[in-house]
Amino acid sequence: MPILSQIFIYPIKSLAGIQLPAWEVDNNGLRYDRKWMLVDGQGQFLSQRRLPKMALIKPRMERDSLILSAPGQRDFEISLHPSGGGELAVEIWRDRCLARTVSSAADDWFGTALQTDCSLVYLPDDQIRQVDQRYALAEDQTAFSDGFPFLLVSENSLNALNRLLQTPVSILRFRPNLVLADCESFAEDAWRRIKINDIEFRLPKPCSRCSVPGIDPETALSAKEPLATLNRMRRWDNHIYFGQNALHDRPGQLAVGDRVDILAYGEKQPPLS
Template sequence: MVLGGLYRYPVKSLRGEALTSMVVGARGLLYDRHWMLVDGEGRFLTQRELPRMALVRPRVQGSGLILAAPDMPDLQVQPDSDEQLQVQIWRDLCTARVMSRVADQWLSEFLDVACRLVYLPEEQVRQVDQDYANTEDQVGFADGFPFLLISRASLDDLNRRMGLSLPMERFRPNLLVEGCAAYAEDGWKRIRIGDLEFRVVKPCSRCAIPTIDPETGQRTGKEPLKTLASYRKHGHQVYFGQNLIHDAQGQLQTGMPVEILQ
């Protein structure tokens, strides 16, 4: 088994980046979900409410971003504000910093909703859910965990059942594993990728975001949730992929071997 893909999402719920090598820091992949959009009350915004967020492509440049979207001029953004903002992501409250009023205007215009771009400063620590984590484990603005892993075989099986060919991008993993059986990741407890070890702590329950076409920013119907519900439903949730927590910092690179430790 090998690491077949590495994906980072600099701004929560905007488009991701596929890279061949990434640094793993305290919160996970460096700059993964480091930024987030919030409304006027400081509540986080996602594609669940604003599918057009899928059309915005952020790219990390130094300590800032380059934002691109259809029919908009590319925008280079660097942090230029000392303003702090109390923000809410699910049940967590964090003190974030405002990135740039220019970015707020650009994003508000494209999404047609008033919003602000914030980031999580290094001195702020957002703990991972202590039901699944150690005290020192932390995460950025991801929903709950530093890493999401899916195997290529699992997506291939799902596409076969649907009679479709949805890309992995729909499911927004960080780690794509190749060379295992479909849903083999469901049985893993601890793995090693290169020199880094990870705890496999919780299946990923899926929301409506995989029903949004990232190329159009439009909902495409009930798939893949309809098919997943026919064989991956437990209680009121459907599950696809596994959430991971890393035990150390270092480097990940595509092609690295993946070893099952437990």
């Protein structure tokens, strides 16, 4: 029987994540997950694809604050419950939505850390970003994730990859929200519906990977692996796949050790052996 072995949130899109023993699930996914985002002067989202040093900025939560640390800078604090700020139209891939700015002090801090002009924005509670309707229900929503509120990966899928690598990589390369143990490698490819602690999840689409897994989260340096090996073992229809996108049917609570019930199976996505 699979179990939930790790939980991660990424409060600011494309920065380092926070590992948690238990966490609340709200309408957008894991609470605070990608509630904030950095954008350029045109409102386009910024990520490690363009600025690998984003990986070196690490958040932590203390009471009602998110504390940010970056090499060579003093820590910076923002509220976990932002309000106000100027309205700003932002773009994530093909999606456009209205965000609000955090502060000029935040923009200056991140500008120094990343050596680029940027603005920190958050998704206000009254804004709903709908999930791609090709894969979702009308009520499905997310914050500033690439497209889905959850990314799910199994430990043994990573183990299968690492057995082919000269230098193993950590699960952090793949930025999952939910990591599962006690299942076969890539078993998640055939899961269509699962339940964890009374929250049902739909797995409509595998996750196609970009260049980010090639960035070492501890150094921000890029390398050919693990993408070169993934290209040999997990390539289909001109994309590399690792992990499954997921949607949830209701809010609730998740904790490490929760049992994972498989409610429905389907054809493997991607269709690889």
